[in-house]
Amino acid sequence: IPGFRQANFITEPSPRNTAPSLILSNIYLSRIDPDANVVVVPSDHYIPETNIFAAQMQDALNFADNRCIITCGIKPNAPHTGYGYVKFNREISSETGVTEFFDVIEFKEKPEMGVAKQYLAEGNYYWNSGMFIYKLKYFKEFLGEYAPYYFIQYTELLKVFHHKLSFYEIFCDIKPESIDYALMEKLPEVKMFKAEFGWNDLGSxxxxxxxxxxxxxxxxxxxxxxxxxxxxxxxxxxxxxxxxxxxxxxxxxxxxxxxxxxxxxxxxxxxxxxxxxxxxxxxxxxxx
Incomplete structure (x- = not known):
């Protein structure tokens, strides 16, 4: 990435899915700033309208002070079996800046075509973008409350942060799970905003x-x-x-x-x- 320092890349010792990878990233961030704001964005997304994207992300960061994790929903333009879905309450929960936030009811796994068509018809199911916005300190608290196994892994990794071999061994033994399954599906404090920017998943x-x-x-x-x-x-x-x-x-x-x-x-x-x-x-x- 042009202009991006090599030291800013965090490499997983072993691929363990998104829950352990976020824990790993958050541990590194906590050493720099325990009160950091975090924006998680998959690397294979194409977003042409970066000004709108930046404005909505800033609104989400401001809203994250309310002790919640925020996700971004993508309005489906067709039934799709390759994406997970987010079901949300149609009523606006709150607004910050130019962005409206909705209560997330539940996360849905990648559906069969018939179910995807049903989601599209109902209108309050958006594609799960895999983007998350939160305050670092709240993420750790949420792990302790709703994902105790991963909270223990988080604290154990923190203890051995400067011991590379121990850090490597603990991380490679962590159960591989997605952050959706490990935490987001259990967490009541989840909000969603609708993407007002163009979006494409370059994963296909x-x-x-x-x-x-x-x-x-x-x-x-x-x-x-x-x-x-x-x-x-x-x-x-x-x-x-x-x-x-x-x-x-x-x-x-x-x-x-x-x-x-x-x-x-x-x-x-x-x-x-x-x-x-x-x-x-x-x-x-x-x-x-």
Whole structure:
């Protein structure tokens, strides 16, 4: 990241999902400023309207003084089985600046298509963006009240912060869970605001396709040495110099990398996780 100091990166000793990773980050932050404000934002989101994003985040930080954790809801534009959902009370709970805050009723796991359609029809289910805003001191208090296992891990890691081997061993033994499951689903003090800024999740190739410039046939060809003939609604994305040619494709994504090639129907790209799971079972981590 240009202009971002290497010392500001915190690397997990072992991948343990979002609950342990947030605990790890918060421990480092607490050594710098125990009263720090925290904004958690996934790294694979595309937000073009940064001024609106910054204004809403500032409102959320101001509201976080009310001893709560705040999340950002994304209004669904279609039923989607690849995102979790946040169900919220339709009545405005309070306002700060230009941002309205709503009481969160519950977090929902990624649904089946029929359930996703129902959520869309009801109108008070938004996509769970994975963004969280809170005061550092309240996060630790909430762990103690609603996630005692992770509170114990938090305090144990603090004790051995300067002992790298002990820190590593304790962290690698922590139960891997998402912050949603470990804390947010149990926490009554959760508020949500509706994103007023444009948003896309770059965690899927379909989103990459949506954001790319297209030709007259809605094709995306990422490199000059790739060729598409008599095709439409198709993307050729390559990270190598090896040319890729395709003829007569429709609604297809072709991803060509040094370690492997993915060819998929545009409408079934959410199933890429099945490929990853199978490769993981076969321990082909180089391809993953």
């Amino acid at each position: 190739w379909s989103t990459v396709y949506q954001l790319k410039t297209k030709d007259d046939h809605n094709n995306v060809v990422e490199r000059n040495n790739n060729i598409l003939i008599d095709s439409e609604n198709t993307m050729l994305f390559s990270t190598t110099d090896k040319p890729v040619a395709a003829i007569g494709l429709k609604n297809v994504v072709v991803i060509n990398t040094q370690n492997g090639v993915l060819v998929a129907d545009m409408k079934q790209l959410q199933r890429v996780k099945e490929v990853i799971r199978k490769l993981d079972e076969e321990r082909d981590r180089e391809v993953i």
